[in-house]
Amino acid sequence: MKKLGHLNRDISRVLAGMGHTDCIVIADCGLPIPDHVECIDLSLQIGTPSYFATLNSILADFQVERAVLASECQAKNPAVAEQAEGLAQQGVQIEYVPHEQFKQLTHQARAIIRTGEASPYANIVLYSGVIF
Template sequence: MKKTGHLNRDISRVLAGMGHTDCIVIADCGLPIPPGVECIDLSLKIGVPRFLQVLDTVLADLQVERAVFANECLDHNAEVAERASSLARENVQVEFVPHEQFKALTRNAKAVIRTGEATPYANAVLYSGVIF
């Protein structure tokens, strides 16, 4: 049995298979999942697990060089906007794009991890960096 990192085998598998610039999405429970993109559904009920809980566990396990959030979180989700700002302070390139553009980016994801989050614009596209 694993001692550290993700216990969820699907998340572990996807993260282990990612290469430089591949992306994964952490999503609230309302974000549409594009056809053909794997969905790892962690949602248990409204609010469980929270977006930030899942985001932080993925960030602890994946080298991220870039993160994209919807512009709309700046006005409608202060908690997500603050976490995005803190990523920039951690040397992650952070971008904000219109929500429709954000949804288009999800089509290229290796997987979407669906949380139970039910606050608006609690979504991130994370692009893999390299560890060397």
């Protein structure tokens, strides 16, 4: 049995297949999922698992060079924006776009990881960096 990293086999598979600039999305339970994008649904109930727990788990196992969030989160969900600023301090390029534009970006994702999060604009597009 796998001891470290992600136990979720779908997340492990997607992360292992990521190349430079490919993207994945960590999403709240309300974000629409495009039909052609794989959905890894982790949601168990409202709030479980949370956006933050899921994001932190992914960040521990995934090299991110850029992240995009909905600009609305800055006013409507400051905790999400604060988490993003922490990523910026670690060298991740952060960009904010209107939520409608954010939803269009999800069409390019390798996968959308759906959480049980039920707070507004708790979504992020993570673009793969390289480890060398």
